[in-house]
Amino acid sequence: EFYFYGKVTNAGGKDKANIHVFTEELGTVRIQTPISFLEQYDENLLYKTFGIRATGKQHSETGEIDTSTLRFIELVYYQPKYDEQYLKALRDKAKKSWLGSIDPDKWLNEIRGGYDA
Structure with missing residues (x-):
């Protein structure tokens, strides 16, 4: 389980929806997101700073995150x-x-x- 904090630069997708978050540590991270979340979220996410809680795989020795496995859990309101x-x-x-x-x-x-x- 991971937390990514940064600016949302893209959100959506026809079949496989995702959110792109620009972080200082990893650059842009793409997180697979349920279409239902994006449909129900009332506000515009773009270019606002959020935290995103996600699951994914991480190399046990190097600690490197496999960004292709990231799946959205929840949006975290972040006031830096x-x-x-x-x-x-x-x-x-x-x-x-x-x-x-x-x-x-x-x-x-x-x-x-x-x-x-």
Whole structure:
């Protein structure tokens, strides 16, 4: 299962419908999509940024995605905006709940393990 985030550049097809998504990582990715989804979707998808959840095959050793096997699962609304207030609230919440009760350097050493030379 994969998530692709990017701009939809094409959607449709007579017999085998698909959505083309331009991603920064992989370029344009074509995802087989049910015609019924495209028929029922009210808004224009083109040139808008979305996330698309899809299934497909991936090479177990190299991690390379076989783009010819991608099948649409759902459209994910994606708002790529950085919200400083939201992130600050999350950091403050973390400080109160668990960061205040630990020594960050000691915790990081435990996570990383010792580096005895």
